[in-house]
Amino acid sequence: MPSYARQGSVPHKRHIQFRRPDGGLYAEELFSTKGFESVYSLLYHLHPPTATLDVRPWKRRAASFAANEPLRNRHLKSASLRLQGGDPIESRTPLLGNDDVVIAVADALAPMEYFYRNTGGDELLFIHRGSGVVETQFGELAYRAHDYVLIPTGTVFRVLPSSPTRLLVYQCNGAVTIPRKYRNEFGQLEEHAPYYERDFRAPVLKAPIAEQGEYEVRLTNGGRDAIYVVQNHPFDVVGWDGYCYPYAFNLDEFAPITGKLHQPPPAHATFEAPGAAFCAFVPRLFDYHPLAIPVPYNHSSVDCDEVLYYVSGNFMSRRGVEEGSFTLHAAGAPHGPQPGAVEQSLGKTSTDEIAVMVDTFKPLSLTEAALQCEDPEYFRSWVEDGSSLRSG
Numbered sequence: 577m578p579s580y581a582r583q584g585s586v587p588h589k590r591h592i593q594f595r596r597p598d599g600g601l602y603a604e605e606l607f608s609t610k611g612f613e614s615v616y617s618l619l620y621h622l623h624p625p626t627a628t629l630d631v632r633p634w635k636r637r638a639a640s641f642a643a644n645e646p647l648r649n650r651h652l653k654s655a656s657l658r659l660q661g662g663d664p665i666e667s668r669t670p671l672l673g674n675d676d677v678v679i680a681v682a683d684a685l686a687p688m689e690y691f692y693r694n695t696g697g698d699e700l701l702f703i704h705r706g707s708g709v710v711e712t713q714f715g716e717l718a719y720r721a722h723d724y725v726l727i728p729t730g731t732v733f734r735v736l737p738s739s740p741t742r743l744l745v746y747q748c749n750g751a752v753t754i755p756r757k758y759r760n761e762f763g764q765l766e767e768h769a770p771y772y773e774r775d776f777r778a779p780v781l782k783a784p785i786a787e788q789g790e791y792e793v794r795l796t797n798g799g800r801d802a803i804y805v806v807q808n809h810p811f812d813v814v815g816w817d818g819y820c821y822p823y824a825f826n827l828d829e830f831a832p833i834t835g836k837l838h839q840p841p842p843a844h845a846t847f848e849a850p851g852a853a854f855c856a857f858v859p860r861l862f863d864y865h866p867l868a869i870p871v872p873y874n875h876s877s878v879d880c881d882e883v884l885y886y887v888s889g890n891f892m893s894r895r896g897v898e899e900g901s902f903t904l905h906a907a908g909a910p911h912g913p914q915p916g917a918v919e920q921s922l923g924k925t926s927t928d929e930i931a932v933m934v935d936t937f938k939p940l941s942l943t944e945a946a947l948q949c950e951d952p953e954y955f956r957s958w959v960e961d962g963s964s965l966r967s968g
């Protein structure tokens with residue numbers, strides 16, 4: 577929810593008669609969250625969005641999760657996974673998850689020939705590679721590498737890649753929001769925030785699609801799935817306004833907060849969701865104290881699981897990781913720079929790394945796909961004796 581937005585044609589007051597050129601009424605839709613008590617938008621359709629012709633089962637491959645047991649730090653080399661490439665929904669491969677968030681990777685190669693709607697919570701997409709368009713009833717969002725695309729719960733959308741798209745999907749159990757600490761009493765981003773309202777890209781509303789027929793909308797809500805066949809094209813909106821709509825944010829626009837000494841991950845926070853905090857690590861200058869140590873200190877995040885996804889650059893503090901790696905630093909398991917990394921970092925003035933992180937406050941479980949791409953020796957990678965380390 578960056579700020580109020582308005583696109584297309586809307587009547588001068590809400591909830592009044594608003595007529596089409598042919599004299600018929602547009603169909604107003606309230607798109608609200610937390611019942612009627614949080615952010616919302618009002619959309620005006622050519623036809624009511626309620627005309628459902630059929631509801632059918634959507635039989636999906638269900639991922640099964642196993643506890644991180646024995647509890648340890650993990651390294652998942654997702655680049656080595658043979659993902660079922662396909663459309664951006666069917667190709668999703670969950671790797672980690674709990675009740676609050678499911679983290680999946682996807683290779684989106686083909687356009688979606690149906691619409692998708694998750695009414696169980698917001699979806700946060702991170703585009704690792706590729707470009708294309710996310711079409712929604714609010715309009716189109718062009719995406720490119722290193723975009724976050726935030727899709728509010730209930731949004732009807734489809735993804736049309738224009739080039740093969742590798743993306744990370746965070747399916748959340750609630751709203752993905754901008755951290756409270758960045759917002760003033762009126763919700764505006766404060767001066768100290770690492771981004772500004774102007775950095776967020778709203779969808780661009782296109783001409784409404786008037787046609788009627790049979791349109792497939794695949795619906796998911798907390799593990800319950802269905803295929804809706806609806807009579808009216810979902811993108812028949814002539815105008816909307818409000819505070820709830822999808823938007824994109826590119827990491828190039830993130831202005832990292834740096835300091836005289838090491839800044840902890842919350843200084844790099846991007847978004848938050850129930851039970852989850854998101855951060856981004858982008859190219860930046862290192863700390864400027866003459867005796868500063870650029871890499872992080874050793875620590876155990878005793879009350880959260882940390883999941884870092886490595887996008888590009890030289891990951892100085894983390895031996896063996898590669899593009900597409902995930903590290904899961906489990907609650908209570910100590911971690912930090914690997915042997916030699918502190919000394920190697922001394923005197924370095926900047927980093928070109930790009931990585932995105934989510935901390936979860938409930939333990940994460942792993943799927944079979946995660947175990948398939950795990951480097952099982954990772955938890956030993958802090959041992960001084962190089963003979964116990966895998967290469968890299």
Ligand SMILES: [Fe+2]
Nearest residue numbers: 877882905911
């Ligand atoms: Fe950590």
